[in-house]
Structures are given as structure tokens and as C-alpha cells.
Amino acid sequence: MHSTRLLKPLSLCIAYALLLLAAAVTLVPFVWLVFASLRAPEVYFEFQFVPRIRSVQLVEANPRPDLAELWQTLQPARGLRLEEAREKLGAENVDRGLTEGMASLKSGAVDWTYLTGDYFKILLTQPEFSFVRNILNSVFYASVTAVFATLFAAMGGYALAKFDFRLRGAFTRLVLLALILPGALLLAPGYQLLFRLGLLDTYAGLILPGLAPAFGVFLFRQTMLNSVPMELMEAARMDGCGEIRLFFAVILPLVRPMIGAFLLIMFLGAWNNFIGPQIVLQTPSKFPLSVAIAQLKGVYSTDYGLLMAGTLISIAPIMALFLLLQKEFISGLTSGAVKG
Amino acid sequence: MSLSRTHPRWVPYFFIAPFALVFGIFMFYPLVDSLFMSTYQSFGPQHRTFVGFENFVHVFRDADFRTALKNTSVYTLASVTVQLPLALGLALLLNRPGIKGKALFRLIFFSPSLVGLVFVAILFGLLLGSRDGLVNEALRAVIPGFPSEFFWLQRYVMGSLILASLWMYTGFNMVYFLAALQSVNQDTLEAASIDGANAVQRFTHVVLPEIKPVAGFVVLLSILGSLQLFELPWILFDGAGPEKRGLTLVMYLYQNGFEQNDLGYASAIGWVLAILLMFIAVLHRKLTREED
Known part of the structure; x- marks a missing residue:
């Protein structure tokens, strides 16, 4: 004792x-x-x-x-x-x-x-660097991707979770298959497709392929299976609520935490994405931070201070966002694993 | 499970349409196309010659592919055998009754995984810098006579990679383990404790069986992620590294597709990788099913 x-x-x-x-x-x-x-x-x-x-x-x-x-x-x-x-x-x-x-x-x-703050001043003001531009590019790319990917994923998950229709089984299987396919497999054929569509070196070519997150459809499907009661949907319809208003005014608020988490995950994924913009974009003024900093390392490999400042600029916004919204983020990440 | 019955017919199609459209054009079509592409040798998106299964035959004779496969396997093995036990250990420490500041610790451990691989690579390139990287400065302060230059990135290619990914992902995996540990039934633990089970027995007989599903998921996620390693070595070593000791499968795919411009061979490598991943996923499913 x-x-x-x-x-x-x-x-x-x-x-x-x-x-x-x-x-x-x-x-x-x-x-x-x-x-x-x-x-x-x-x-x-x-x-x-x-x-x-x-x-x-x-x-x-x-x-x-x-x-x-x-x-x-x-x-x-x-x-x-x-x-x-x-x-x-x-x-x-x-x-x-x-x-x-x-x-x-x-x-x-x-x-x-x-x-x-000399290194920051150099990066943000001297004409040979376009870091302000790169920051804006990253913000634009990540925000647009996050908003539309989340919307499309929530809509798709809703359809698969709550409706019986002919292609339901096929889509569900396709989504599950897409979960284990390596992204790298689509690099070469995706590049060829964007070339044929004339979308190389455009933001459409960079953003569009990222708007069908199978992972997101799967997550929203799982969430909506459990947390959207059928009775609520029927009641809303009885009250004369249209199908589209039903989705935006009734269904989405019910899965609000999931939306917050998935917006963050998608924003983070696009912000940190390197291989996509590296392959699709060619004009330096279009580069997001990830590619810009890789270029910076190529050219100014010995100017460590510049690299440090550039890296700090690139990760600080993400850290701030995470500190603000960390509860949603971690619960969103683990919800699939622990419950599923 | 209840499904809607009182909706107009168009409703599910309307909601699945945006996803289906983008998925069809930018995922499914390229996926099918890559099967055809893998039978061509190409130069850029416009010039190509049909070679049949030549690409796949070549993959298995290709010394560089074997190097990439070996490096990627070593890295994956290290992720599972070093990183995951560490992550579980941290989670167990954090889950101890009486530890204060859990949320803050969790926040700190998780934060590196938010940093993109490119930025982690740059940061570790500087940390491991040969002359005034922090690691060498610290070693010089502790070990008298430590050389004024030490080339970690040239001498310990795989070690540097594993170290960087350890920093980045240990906390990420810990979050999953911690969530699983927190859902372990406290009454069972207490009962075992009263019955005289020591800490090790409680862990192997009560905790481990309960966290097994999550552990299995984390192992799978870790293997699938590690096999797709690219940015970290690509930026850290400015390519494949000395004697290609940092060459990975996805890097080899990238080099063939976008430096040699052979999109056909890149597609073939992509399929070999995809089959490897699917094989592991199926194997994992079999193993976890059998145990149930």
C-alpha cells in the first residue's frame, strides 16, 4: 500500500x-x-x-x-x-x-x-518577388475550392443518404472505390484532359477537378444517415417547403458542425496542395504560396532568411484559422474513424 | 434506415448532379483514359506511339522503379513501426487520469500536421542545414568537437525523411488514438483494476481490444499515405537526392510524366501503385473481418 x-x-x-x-x-x-x-x-x-x-x-x-x-x-x-x-x-x-x-x-x-521585419519587407515589396500576389492566389484558390467542394459534397451526401433512386447503389460504390484510389494515378490523364479542354494554366483547370471530393460525399452521407430525421423532412414538406429550401434551411443547419469541419479540411488541403498547381499552372503570377516557395528554394536556396520568412507567411494563416476553429476541426477529423 | 418517399422524382438527381458531373469528367473519365494511356509511349499530351503492355513489362525491369519501391517501402515500414507506437504512447500518457491541460497538449501535438508538406520540407531543410542548422548548432553546443559542417541531408536521406514525417504526423495519429482511448469503458477498467489486473494487463486485455478498430484504421491510413509520399523528399533533396536514395514511387511517376513527358509510362506506374494500394486495402479488410 x-x-x-x-x-x-x-x-x-x-x-x-x-x-x-x-x-x-x-x-x-x-x-x-x-x-x-x-x-x-x-x-x-x-x-x-x-x-x-x-x-x-x-x-x-x-x-x-x-x-x-x-x-x-x-x-x-x-x-x-x-x-x-x-x-x-x-x-x-x-x-x-x-x-x-x-x-x-x-x-x-x-x-x-x-x-x-527586413525579410518580410523584401518578400512583400521588392518587384522580383510577387508574394502579395501569391498570398491572394492561395486565399482565392483555397476559399473557392473549400466552399464549392463542401456544397457539392453535402448535396451528394444528402442524395445518397435520404433518397431512393436508380443510380444510388452505383454512386455509393463509386464513392467508396474513389476513397482508396491514389491521387497520383490521375496526374497524367488529368493533365492530358486539361490540355484537351484548354484549361492548362487556368484557375478553372486547377479548381474544377477538386470539386468532387468522394471522401466528403462519404462523410456527409454517414452524418446525414444518423442526424437528419425523416419526420422533419416530411413535416417541412407538409408545410409547403420546397425541396431546395428544405435542403438549405432545414438540412444544412442540422449538420452545421460537419460543414465547418469539412470547409476547414478542404481549405487546408487546397492551401497545402503542391502537385496540382505545380502541374496545372505555368505562369508565375498565378502560383499559390506552395509553388512560389518551392521556386524560391530553387533560386534563393542559400538565402535562408527569405525562405524562413516565406514559410512563415505561408503557414501563419493556417495556424490562425486552426486556433480559432480547432474544436470543430478535430471532432470532424475523428468523427469518421471513431463512429464509423 | 428510412428514405424519402414523398418527393418529386428529380430531387435526388438534382442534388447528386454537381458531384456526379465533376466526378464523371475529372475523375472517372481520366481513370478510364489512363488505362488506354498506359498502353502508349508518349511525348507530351500530343505525340504518342502504341506499345501494348510494354510499359508494364518495363516497370518490373526498371532499376529506378525498384529503387523507388524499396525507398517507399522502407519509409512506410518506419511510419508504421516507429511513428504509430510513438503516437499511441503519447495518447496513453495524455489519457492518464490526473493529467491537466489535455486540450492544450493535444493542440500542440496536432499543429505540425497542418503545415503543408512543402513547407515542412523547407523547414527541415533549414533545421538540418549542414553548417548553421539548429540541429548541428545544438549538437555542437552539447558535443565538444562536433564538426563545423555535417551533411545530414546527404548522409542520412531516409533518416531525414522519417524524422520530418515523425514531427509532422505523430500528433495527427495521436488524435485518433486519443479519441479511441477516451471511448474505452471506464467501468470495465475499474473492475479489472479491482480484480487485481496491473497496468500492462489492463492495457492488453481491456484497452487494446477496444481500440483495435481505430488502430486498424490508423495503420491503414498511415500505410496508404506513406506509399504516396512525394513532396517531402522532392523539396528536401531538390529531387531524388544523392544516389536516388530519396526517390519514391509518386516522384518517379512525376519525373516520367512531367520531366520526361512520357504520360503513358506515368499512367502505367500509376496503375501499379493503385493496384498495390487496393491490394493492401483488401488485405486489411480481410484481416479485420476475420478478427470480428
Whole structure:
């Protein structure tokens, strides 16, 4: 009895320790991404998180450094030599500034001015990048896909769940088959089809094929089988409610949580889709963020700060959306698995 | 199950129409077309020659295809044997009575799976960077004499991939396990506990049988997803990687279809992949049915 009493809190402590470790491992890449994309370009390689410049460590190691060398390491970007600065600002001022600066640096000071938004400014304003355009493209592509895919899936699921018609069995089997077919199988024939239809390099060609989510029809069918009572539909019809109004005013509100979850899933899928836009689109000004950032990596593979900032811009909206709507999201994802 | 009887005839057709139309044109037609396409060798969408079953014969003689199959299999095996046990372990920890902040932990663990594969690939490319990637900086701080340059992405191709996907998907799978664990009957657990069953016995005799259906679903989902790996290595290694050690099946399909422009051969590879997936799905169904 005595031993289990002691053991319980101990094992709880171990559980907490493991969970916190896992949480830290999960979060560190995000935190690192944020800090790295905020580093000032001229000191990008100087620190990982907190802006403690390596030159500071140099000062710490060598309490009486050569002033000229110190000047060099402290002012990497401004390109002014010590003599020039002395001439311009007065030798006494510069030397005193350096000595005082050194003293404050020695005390382990952290210079927060080395965290800037420079990389974001470059990506969003310089003409060789069209990142604002890419963001708008992603928003457009993901929103339109999410809204129409969800609408079509809800309509299709409704038809399969609540009506008896000739092609019902065939459609249900087709939907189940489509669930396990790999998307990659449709890449080559889909490309050829879009070529024949003249839809390559258009948003119609990118969006249309994504509007028939078999997975969604299946989910809505399952949900509506259980949560839409027939009596309600009959009662509405008795009251003179038309079939289309019945769907939008009575049925859809009943499956509201499912709609929220599926909108999010579809938005996320389109936002993160790479292979689709990579194959369909050719004009850079049409690229969504996923393709734009892959291109950025190809061209600016060594400009890590730009890549970091671009990645942060690409994932921040998704994270914000998820934080706002996380309950719906997770329940939507797991509803199929646990109930089905 | 009740079905509507008092509706006009057009109603179900009207509601299934948008889905049916898009599905017919952009899924079903290409699916059938890909069967024909797989019997041609093509150059782009306009030029092609009929080759019969040559593409399928070639697939099995193709050394690169075998490399891709091997890499993809290793990755899939790692997903199932490393990632899923870790996910279950996390779920068990989180489901312990007395743990506070469950919702926050769940939120944190789940968040990486929201990041698109392209962005994860870029992030891990930088994290594993040879000189000032965070991993090397950390190792340098801990291990004296750790080299100033260490090429993870060149030396540990599969390891890097598995690590990145571990970060991305462990929490995602954990959410499923956690949902299943939360629906385990607490009374049965308590009864077992009173009968003197220890934690391990309770897990194998009460918890495991109850979460088996969800576990089976997660294993299947994980296998099917892993076999379709593409973006992660494609971006992380700028292609197939050193000695094609990062070449996957879908990447090989993409390279043939959209770099060599042989849409016919790409279709054939697509069908081999589809048959592999269907075989696994059927096998999975058989196995889970038998146990019931």
C-alpha cells in the first residue's frame, strides 16, 4: 500500500515530463522559424534565437580587443572604416562609444534591434518577388475550392443518404472505390484532359477537378444517415417547403458542425496542395504560396532568411484559422474513424 | 434506415448532379483514359506511339522503379513501426487520469500536421542545414568537437525523411488514438483494476481490444499515405537526392510524366501503385473481418 502511494505521483511526474518534452520538440521548430525569419539580414548567421551577436562572444573572450577589429565585427553592414568614422564623427566620440558599447556588451546585453521585419519587407515589396500576389492566389484558390467542394459534397451526401433512386447503389460504390484510389494515378490523364479542354494554366483547370471530393460525399452521407430525421423532412414538406429550401434551411443547419469541419479540411488541403498547381499552372503570377516557395528554394536556396520568412507567411494563416476553429476541426477529423 | 418517399422524382438527381458531373469528367473519365494511356509511349499530351503492355513489362525491369519501391517501402515500414507506437504512447500518457491541460497538449501535438508538406520540407531543410542548422548548432553546443559542417541531408536521406514525417504526423495519429482511448469503458477498467489486473494487463486485455478498430484504421491510413509520399523528399533533396536514395514511387511517376513527358509510362506506374494500394486495402479488410 505504501509503495503504490508513493509510486502514483512519481509516475504522474514522469508522464508530465515526457509530455512536456514531446511538446517542446514539437514547438521548437516553429519558434525557431519565427526567430530566424525576424533576424536582420546582415547578422543572419550570428545567432539562433535570442539576438546575441557572435562578435559579443568575441568581446567576452578578449577583454582588450583591437578597436579597429571590434569596429569591423560590430558594423558588418555599414561598410564604413574606423578611420572614416573617426573623421566624420570625431575620434574621441567614436572611441568612447566603442568602449562604452563594449562594456554594455560584456554585461551580456542582448540587442533586440537585430530582430527586424527586413525579410518580410523584401518578400512583400521588392518587384522580383510577387508574394502579395501569391498570398491572394492561395486565399482565392483555397476559399473557392473549400466552399464549392463542401456544397457539392453535402448535396451528394444528402442524395445518397435520404433518397431512393436508380443510380444510388452505383454512386455509393463509386464513392467508396474513389476513397482508396491514389491521387497520383490521375496526374497524367488529368493533365492530358486539361490540355484537351484548354484549361492548362487556368484557375478553372486547377479548381474544377477538386470539386468532387468522394471522401466528403462519404462523410456527409454517414452524418446525414444518423442526424437528419425523416419526420422533419416530411413535416417541412407538409408545410409547403420546397425541396431546395428544405435542403438549405432545414438540412444544412442540422449538420452545421460537419460543414465547418469539412470547409476547414478542404481549405487546408487546397492551401497545402503542391502537385496540382505545380502541374496545372505555368505562369508565375498565378502560383499559390506552395509553388512560389518551392521556386524560391530553387533560386534563393542559400538565402535562408527569405525562405524562413516565406514559410512563415505561408503557414501563419493556417495556424490562425486552426486556433480559432480547432474544436470543430478535430471532432470532424475523428468523427469518421471513431463512429464509423 | 428510412428514405424519402414523398418527393418529386428529380430531387435526388438534382442534388447528386454537381458531384456526379465533376466526378464523371475529372475523375472517372481520366481513370478510364489512363488505362488506354498506359498502353502508349508518349511525348507530351500530343505525340504518342502504341506499345501494348510494354510499359508494364518495363516497370518490373526498371532499376529506378525498384529503387523507388524499396525507398517507399522502407519509409512506410518506419511510419508504421516507429511513428504509430510513438503516437499511441503519447495518447496513453495524455489519457492518464490526473493529467491537466489535455486540450492544450493535444493542440500542440496536432499543429505540425497542418503545415503543408512543402513547407515542412523547407523547414527541415533549414533545421538540418549542414553548417548553421539548429540541429548541428545544438549538437555542437552539447558535443565538444562536433564538426563545423555535417551533411545530414546527404548522409542520412531516409533518416531525414522519417524524422520530418515523425514531427509532422505523430500528433495527427495521436488524435485518433486519443479519441479511441477516451471511448474505452471506464467501468470495465475499474473492475479489472479491482480484480487485481496491473497496468500492462489492463492495457492488453481491456484497452487494446477496444481500440483495435481505430488502430486498424490508423495503420491503414498511415500505410496508404506513406506509399504516396512525394513532396517531402522532392523539396528536401531538390529531387531524388544523392544516389536516388530519396526517390519514391509518386516522384518517379512525376519525373516520367512531367520531366520526361512520357504520360503513358506515368499512367502505367500509376496503375501499379493503385493496384498495390487496393491490394493492401483488401488485405486489411480481410484481416479485420476475420478478427470480428
